[in-house]
Amino acid sequence: MIRTRFSLVLLLTLGAAWWFSGCNLAPQEETPTAPKADTIRQINVFLETSASMNGYLRGSTEFKDIVSELVTKAAQIEPVRRPLALYTIDKDLKPYSGGVSAFVESLATTPLATGKSSELHRIFEQVGAKARNGEVAILISDCVLSFPDAEIRKNPEINRTDASSVLKNAINQQFAQLRKDTISASVYAFESAFNGTYYDYQNKKQVLNGEQRPFYVWAIGKQRVLTLFNQQLQERLNAKPEHRLDFGAGQTVTDYNLFFTLNREGETWEADKPAINNLKKVKPDAPAEFALGVDLSGLPAYAQTEEFLTKNLAVSAGNARVKLVKVEERDDVKDAEKLKANESRMLSESSHVLTFRVSQLFDAQTPVTITLPVRYDTWYVDQSTMDDRTPENRQGKTFALQHLMNGVREAYETGAGSFLKLSVTLNQ
Template identity: 70%
Template sequence: MAGVLQSCNLAPKEEETPTVKADTINQINFFLETSASMGGYLSGGTAFKDIVSEFANKLSQIEPVRKPLAIYTISQEAQPYEGGVDRFVTSLATVPLANARSSELHSIFKQVGEKARNGNVAILVSDCILSFPDEDIKKNPQINVTDASSVLKNEINRQFAMLSKDTINATVYAYSSAFNGTYYDYQNKKQKLNGEQRPFYIWIIGKQRVLNLFNQKLQASLTTKPDKQLSFGGGSTITDYNLFFTLNRQGENWNADGQRITNLKGVRADRPAEFSIGLNLSGLPSYAQTEAYLTKNLTVMAGNAGVKLLTIQPKDKVDAKATEKLKTNESRMLSESTHILTFKVTQLFENQTPVTVKLPVRYDTWYLDQSTMDDRTAAGREGKTFALQHLMNGVRDAYETGSGSDKSFINLTITLEQ
């Protein structure tokens, strides 16, 4: 076997940064609910028409997407909309699209969810009012109040549980718009509204990696940002990180070795060690990536050792001067990270101390304030959607498998050694 000779005078070749191929979306499927309850959003000059038009236009421009944007209207069964984006946008202003029978949301979500498979993204625009069919309400006018928390919630849960099993996640954007037309309360009684502000929602559903890519591209392009936002799912718990040797380093002699910090014998309060790790949080819901959420919810446990989380920085806020000193390998590690966490060690009592860093799953609950169980008066429905809490809780439960309190977005272990 021939040997390989290498001159000891040659510096080792620097590691090249790998090229990461971006995920490609197969197709974007856009659904507009057209039951009669949606008609008031399409009458007159409304924010709804502006926002839906912008969505349709921006969706047609997102790249890379293999197939053209597919548009559907839906109340009972989804109907392909022929004519493309330009005609659809014009129809929002000139054609009474929302004139179909009342719809059942669990049936709609089933059809929309089927279009979110195989690298596709499915989007639904709806007022998201949970309701039994007309004939059931005629028999029992209180059925929407008495059975929304059981029957309707569980129907929604069933649809999203099937999606969750296939790692298909969901993001919901909440908006508000003037409503000019007939509003149907939970007893199906008609009320004429003239400019009353009503919430509506845009759901985005797709496989985890495809959905993350899509949301990033969409949010960067939107002029009108949502009033509220919530993501369901998020994939597997993050357990990997990059441990830096140079970045934000303080203290002498310690070494970085994989997932361990070694040679910390001399550490003490007046001679601390500081080190940083890099995390890629791009797979988390967008709200869970914010500095505010991380600062409030990230926990660090190190027994009786003196370990403190000093800073949480999005990568773009890291001091440029600090990055100039990085070797090629650490520059690559930084490029792979979205956030940098810096820790301070002031005392160690054991030869080996595990430090656990956790970010528990906490879903935002803004929807509770936006839900009502009596929408028969303007005061009762102001800025609220009937039974929204039961819809959202049904979806949330589908993604909270096992004990919700034990689920974590992040669960890391860093070993400190003297």
């Protein structure tokens, strides 16, 4: 009888436990939902077709090869919800309905560049309107700043005298609005043979036969979507640009990994992010060195180089002596295979490793701030001319390019931005 009662109690207890478990009455921790991945909703390609572009389309030119590959490879980028949209644009944009294959064929067989002198700020206004809501807009242009034909006829010097004021500020206004809408821009510079009529800043015609001329591909879109597009396009393109510049680097990098053995010097200190403790024995002949892992993959390509980081990274450490001693890309880190699992994971999350040396520490606690100010490359200065009437002044240069690019740069470079800002505390 006792055994029967015991068995009944046991069955009831197990049954109750099963029932409560099955009903899941106890509060459970919610499984975090993974953030939705960025996707490119639409890619829009605009080919400028003012008459000044015609020389790129005649004969055998790199322009046709590069643009054909660009359009073909852009159409392969995934995930994209809609097919590639194609347009020609001079004063107004015109949808191209033939599809990618027909467009590529028309580069070789159809006179496309037949429009009048174009105004770049009006072109960027129309292109920028197609760079919202997950869309990317691509503009292919010679990027020559110019007033309308009628204004040049009235005053042949107007492009030279007023490009730095009127035209530059018109460009600035367009990109300031894009920046306000958190839209970024990348520009790729290429070169190509040019066969045909070239229009100088006075709209005088010169016939060129194979002279190398720059042209530019602009990609515009929301920063995260644009970053994804740039990465996927670069993986596919065989044609590499002569130069690249990215405007609007997105959010400042503030996170980092603090390594405890990688590039370590000094025996006693301890890593306890965001602090480094037990630095009492630090002195000039017995410094401590520590390494931070940071992900800079979202920065412009030139801002990720060792040269740029070494030159521009600033360390503010109050009364202590702290300086940057080494910049390494992740793949260049020596003996990475010897790291333990945790540090190996931290390295995999980093694009760069920054190593710092502490040689003097006077206070019990010292806050350290590490910043990388927003600065844009200026390769375009050497690629700009204000007199394109002779081959010597024109070779490899674009009229008033400096004023165009400065107008864009000033829209994004507000003076208060940083590519990177890290905080570390040093404790004795």
